[in-house]
Amino acid sequence: MQTILINVPLDSIDRSPYQMRQLFDEEEIKGLAASIKRYGLLHPLLLRPKNEGRFELISGERRLIALHQLGEKTAPALIRKGESEAITAEVALTENLQRVNLSPIEIAHCYKALLETFGLTQEELAVRLGKPRSTVANLLRLLQLPKEMQKALENEKMTVGHAKALLSLEGAAQERLFQQIISTSVTVRRAEATSGKSPHIEGLEKELMAHFGRKVEISSKGKGGTISFYWEDLDALDALLEAFGIRVTW
Numbered sequence: 001m002q003t004i005l006i007n008v009p010l011d012s013i014d015r016s017p018y019q020m021r022q023l024f025d026e027e028e029i030k031g032l033a034a035s036i037k038r039y040g041l042l043h044p045l046l047l048r049p050k051n052e053g054r055f056e057l058i059s060g061e062r063r064l065i066a067l068h069q070l071g072e073k074t075a076p077a078l079i080r081k082g083e084s085e086a087i088t089a090e091v092a093l094t095e096n097l098q099r100v101n102l103s104p105i106e107i108a109h110c111y112k113a114l115l116e117t118f119g120l121t122q123e124e125l126a127v128r129l130g131k132p133r134s135t136v137a138n139l140l141r142l143l144q145l146p147k148e149m150q151k152a153l154e155n156e157k158m159t160v161g162h163a164k165a166l167l168s169l170e171g172a173a174q175e176r177l178f179q180q181i182i183s184t185s186v187t188v189r190r191a192e193a194t195s196g197k198s199p200h201i202e203g204l205e206k207e208l209m210a211h212f213g214r215k216v217e218i219s220s221k222g223k224g225g226t227i228s229f230y231w232e233d234l235d236a237l238d239a240l241l242e243a244f245g246i247r248v249t250w
Contacts, residue, residue, distance in 0.1 A: 002081040005044060007074045008055060010067055013047060016057045018089045018113055021106055023154065024062060033066040041067070045077040048088055055079070058091055089117045104163070105154045108139045115140075134203060141167055149178055157182050168202070212243055 046059035057064060058080065067075050080088075093110050102110075115125055122140065126133040142153065142163055149166060152158050158181050166174055166181075201218050208216040208227070215230040231237045241248055 004079050004081070005076060006079060008045070008047065008077040008079075009074050010064065010072060012053060013045070013055050013057055013064060013077075014050065015061070016088075018093050018117075019057070019061055021061065021102065023103075024065060029062060029066055029069065032062055033069045036063070036066055037070055041075055045075055046080065046091075047077045048080045056088070058088055089113065093117075103154045103156075104139060104142055104160050105150050108142045111136055111140055112143060134207060138164070138203060146174075152178070152182055212240060214240065 041063065043060070043063070045057065045063060047055040048058055050056050055077070060077075064075075093114055111125060114120060114128075115122070120128070122136050123133050126136045129136070142150065142160070145153070145163060145166060149158075149163065153160070153163050158178075162181050166178055169177060205216050205218050208218075212229065214236065217228045217230070219226050219228070229240055231240055238248065
């Protein structure tokens with residue numbers, strides 16, 4: 001791979017297809033534009049060449065927007081030649097995930113793109129990111145929501161807790177709860193009570209059932225609750241107790 005530094009016309013730069021961020025803070029962009037106007041562009045854009053004299057942005061979306069706002073026509077850019085599509089995707093998506101102000105929906109889109117680009121399982125992606133698998137799975141589930149609800153979450157009109165409650169419903173019931181959330185500021189606890197058992201609790205039940213190989217039920221009450229394990233006979237009970245490191249002689 002070869003990297004060169006050149007001045008590039010801004011109108012020849014295409015947005016990265018791996019840029020999951022859709023909303024940019026206007027005041028943040030204005031502040032960045034003011035900084036560039038005063039001190040110049042301290043960090044060049046990172047691009048890769050395409051056909052017919054065009055370039056694809058790998059890194060530097062906010063800088064590019066700020067440069068356009070300033071009316072600049074060209075900008076210094078590092079051009080990476082010979083970089084594969086997979087590496088370009090990984091750089092762009094990883095940069096996105098390192099931003100502290102990404103919305104849960106934007107993070108979910110990044111996870112989905114990484115899964116599809118590299119053919120990873122959720123478990124493998126979780127290991128790469130150093131995240132619990134349940135965190136990856138729960139964020140990806142947000143993409144099952146209708147677009148209108150995803151947009152509400154992205155615009156902070158509801159929380160991830162609200163979204164999880166909505167995911168446990170379908171059709172008219174889901175839409176009804178959604179309208180209550182955005183119109184009357186329903187709390188997460190009330191939303192979960194309306195929808196039934198919390199999706200987070202349901203997810204934990206499934207993980208425990210997969211781990212222990214038997215039915216598990218979690219019941220919440222106030223700040224506490226209980227976890228119930230079910231067995232069919234004494235042999236099954238022995239196996240369950242051994243999983244906890246307990247040996248019993250009947």
